[in-house]
Amino acid sequence: GAGVSQTPSNKVTEKGKYVELRCDPISGHTALYWYRQSLGQGPEFLIYFQGTGAADDSGLPNDRFFAVRPEGSVSTLKIQRTERGDSAMYLCASSLGAVSYNEQFFGPGTRLTVL
């Protein structure tokens, strides 16, 4: 079956611009996660959804970051007024349910570069 897909694979933008990153989870997976991975680091949690609602957004660095999942499937991570420090790989994952012992399945990521 299809895995987690993310678009675009690469995004280059200018400082101050708005960007949207899309994630399409595995069909039937109710939990969806966003992580950010900087070069040489492990992924860091941003936000997760159980169904349509954001159950935990404690990892979002500031209010320029926002994510939605309006129909409980596809999710969009939105970044306003991008800064150079936002440059990173953004990873999406999904799992059968938001339980700590469930493995998460990751997409290939979107590499964001802010010039």
Added chain:
Amino acid sequence: AQSVAQPEDQVNVAEGNPLTVKCTYSVSGNPYLFWYVQYPNRGLQFLLKYITGDNLVKGSYGFEAEFNKSQTSFHLKKPSALVSDSALYFCAFGGFQKLVFGTGTRLLVSP
């Protein structure tokens, strides 16, 4: 704070030799521990996990990991390394419905 640590930035091993990638944890209660592998330009792939029960966990591609409560470790092992195992390996624990990752260990398997 609860965390996992990967003390080695890089591990070098010759093809055919056994490999070990180390992970230690600082987690209260019973930990849920995971290993993931990341190949260049590809997402993280799940290898194996420990929830409870048998301390030796077997996973994908011939990898296994041993949970050791007294040493608070969860080292990843493989009896015979392949060049194709060269990648970035991450240990993680599952807590509050999210994964917390270590900093990663780069494994280089030489022919």
